[in-house]
Amino acid sequence: MFTPVAGVIEEVLNIFATALDWDGEHKLLHARRTALLSALLAEEICPDMTEELLRAGLLHDIGAIGLTDHIIHLFGERNNPRVFAHPWRGGVMLSLMELTKEAEIVRYHHEAFDGTGYPLGLKGDEIPLGSRIVGLADYVDICLYQNPEITKARLEDQFRDNPQFDPKLVDALFPLLTPDIWGILHDSEAITEELRRFWLKERGLKDKADELDQLDLVVEVLAQIIDCRHTYTAGHSYRVSFYSVGVGEALNLNQEELRKLRQASLLHDIGKLAVPKKLLDKPGKLTAFEWRIVKQHPVLSRELLAMAPFFADIAPIAGAHHERLDGSGYPDGLKGEEIPYLARIISITDAFDALTSNRPYTKNLTVEAAIKVLQKSEGHFDKEILIASVPVLASLGNEIWRYDTA
Numbered sequence: 001m002f003t004p005v006a007g008v009i010e011e012v013l014n015i016f017a018t019a020l021d022w023d024g025e026h027k028l029l030h031a032r033r034t035a036l037l038s039a040l041l042a043e044e045i046c047p048d049m050t051e052e053l054l055r056a057g058l059l060h061d062i063g064a065i066g067l068t069d070h071i072i073h074l075f076g077e078r079n080n081p082r083v084f085a086h087p088w089r090g091g092v093m094l095s096l097m098e099l100t101k102e103a104e105i106v107r108y109h110h111e112a113f114d115g116t117g118y119p120l121g122l123k124g125d126e127i128p129l130g131s132r133i134v135g136l137a138d139y140v141d142i143c144l145y146q147n148p149e150i151t152k153a154r155l156e157d158q159f160r161d162n163p164q165f166d167p168k169l170v171d172a173l174f175p176l177l178t179p180d181i182w183g184i185l186h187d188s189e190a191i192t193e194e195l196r197r198f199w200l201k202e203r204g205l206k207d208k209a210d211e212l213d214q215l216d217l218v219v220e221v222l223a224q225i226i227d228c229r230h231t232y233t234a235g236h237s238y239r240v241s242f243y244s245v246g247v248g249e250a251l252n253l254n255q256e257e258l259r260k261l262r263q264a265s266l267l268h269d270i271g272k273l274a275v276p277k278k279l280l281d282k283p284g285k286l287t288a289f290e291w292r293i294v295k296q297h298p299v300l301s302r303e304l305l306a307m308a309p310f311f312a313d314i315a316p317i318a319g320a321h322h323e324r325l326d327g328s329g330y331p332d333g334l335k336g337e338e339i340p341y342l343a344r345i346i347s348i349t350d351a352f353d354a355l356t357s358n359r360p361y362t363k364n365l366t367v368e369a370a371i372k373v374l375q376k377s378e379g380h381f382d383k384e385i386l387i388a389s390v391p392v393l394a395s396l397g398n399e400i401w402r403y404d405t406a
Helices: 008-020 028-046 047-058 081-096 100-107 127-147 153-158 167-176 179-184 188-203 209-228 236-250 256-266 272-273 288-294 295-303 341-355 366-378 385-405
Strands: none
Touching: 008 047, 008 188, 008 209, 008 272, 008 295, 028 047, 028 127, 028 153, 028 167, 028 188, 047 100, 047 127, 047 188, 047 236, 081 100, 100 127, 100 341, 127 153, 127 167, 153 288, 179 188, 209 236, 209 256, 209 272, 209 288, 236 256, 236 341, 256 341, 272 295, 341 366, 366 385
16 A cells, blocks of 8 residues: 655656666766755755755756757757757646746756846846756756866866856855765765655655645656657557556456556656667667667666655556566566566557557557457467457547547
């Protein structure tokens, strides 16, 4: 049974930020370092803003999703329309999650104190305090990324008398970078633990039932954002969730099982955030090496979701959505009962949505044709679940098809 814990929303945002910071085979620390530096500054000069600054720091670059390279490689390329628009786009995304304070911070985090920033060219106190803090933290981390061996003294020299940053914030930040904090900034696990200390302190060790409604909303929006990264999968996670819950109800699953099924199906492809976009959008056939990379996305989904204690029960479900009953699936070649029951449902609904959606390598099938393909895939799917799925997919699939083609 799911028990709410302190920092529910923060844990989810940390998972998402970690996924966004996967740069090919490398795990960057950009979002988490920006969040930690922002929280440290907030605790010092505006303690009542610590929570929203921590969240805004984690997702300050969410608007850059869909770029072919990680945004850190495109720093300074404001002539790129998508780079120029990413602060504003990120603000819109956070507004959809009802994170309104965080949305304002993210919207203006690339404005500069001297008016040379973007997208609006605001200056001085025209820029919200939270945006000035995240903007400073963001640039400090970019410097750390570009020169991992830089000393604190040399880093500080780069910011002294730099007109782009609020001098009061610069004065406040660097004394906070103690040797302990400096070490934490270079240690992935230590950063997450320090961030967790902040949100536990801010929210208290108490029941978080008041956050559950917002958690559902955040998960839904994040699922939409996951799908936005890949040109051909808009709406995929929502549809898979829609179909999966319908099948689960037909199988008389209880409310707790339906909750797990819904969350696992919404987030089953979160691992694709760590797969290079050029592979996901490649119009031709993938090479053997490229296919091996793409096939790792269920593993990444499992690892990312396992980071949060309250997602521990759905992590193995999401990680097994490409397994097949006869052992021919991936990533682990599981067979029969080795595959979690709820994952066997998602394997069917995920395959159905893939068959009925346009992809770079194939045209979509009609609902009826897709169901026939599933029925002929003997040995791939749980027979009992497939029998229960057919009328559900026929009904809901045609409903979605009519909506999409209206």
